[in-house]
Amino acid sequence: MSGDDAAGSAKRDPAELIRQVASGDRVAFAELFVLLAPRIKAYLVRLGSDPASAEDLAQDVMISVWRKAPQFDPSRASAMTWAFVIARNRRIDSLRREDSAVTYGHVPPDVEAETLLADDIVAGLQGDARMREAIDELPADQQEVIRRSFFEDEPHSAIAVALNLPLGTVKSRLRIAFTKLRSRMKDFQ
């Protein structure tokens, strides 16, 4: 692959690609790789991974995508949310491999989701559109702390340093931003 920003020009719907990958289609996988891998690498780098490790881990994530594709259920989550959860969990696993053995830890939400009631879920793409609307309505400074809270390794202190704000201000701004986002998402239901 060229490594250019081919992701932006991908023509096919990622959910459709995942369905084809589930039946063993390597061409669809290559297309999905071009769409997802550079975003996953960017996500890992933002979270403090060095570029070489991020590259390796992004490839591991794509192998998980290949293996888990048959479990993808578009009525539960959009393709991008599903990919995000896989990337997040693989990152946590890799951090823990470097650490001690885990006896109990993060409940992998793709398992946990099994216990959700259908009514609890804002399904798939529709939910994504609502999330986009909800976040777009927030003031710019609140959007910024939300974005940083997902993409910084030590979110609170990193945000405080980056935005030159006291830690207490960061915490209260995050609380306000997520509370607003939550209530807007609830309004849509």
Place this chain on the structure above:
Amino acid sequence: MTNPQIAGETPTPRHHPSPETLASFAAGTMRSGFDVVMSAHLQACAECRAEVAQFEQLGGHLITEIDPVALSESALAATLARLEEPSRPPPPRTAGGLDQLLSGARRRWVAPGVWAARVDTPSHHDDRVFLLRVAPGATTARHTHAGAEFTQVLEGALDDDGVIYRAGDFVELGEERTHHPKVHGSDACLCLFATEGRLVPTDLIGRIAFAIANV
């Protein structure tokens, strides 16, 4: 040990993690060890599971918007070549969930009616994750913690400065505070805690108990 939450007998929890805490769990940036307590709450709380699912949706939105970083020219070919590799077993985790955690707990009796058990997690060195079981009538030590403390009530009820937390409830303390939670009612109270830094008991009994329990 019976676990009423897993049996689904617990009423809907009334005290929940804050939105920013739910979001940090969804983002995968929660301090390791604290996520154990959070997972225990999620096992008991459908409402918070749904909120975490929404914040995961936010994660999906954010990686859609992120500026991509190109991989090397050979990355796709290398990945395609590895697709048929046997999968590495994932790190062992919550097959038995809370039940496994409870049955594996090495209990240390620290006072009549009181036991504590450290929980093994890859947490920061000075952080502590532990179970504490206190019989009715027994008091816990007054203590100060240097940073955040998460508590999930598993059985019985807890009275912290006049607020009653029952099985299924989550108690989130954000910063340094001295407090003296007590058992509420006539049943023993079992809680799962995560604390940032070691607890500092502020009385003699506490110092002895905490030293025995190594919490």
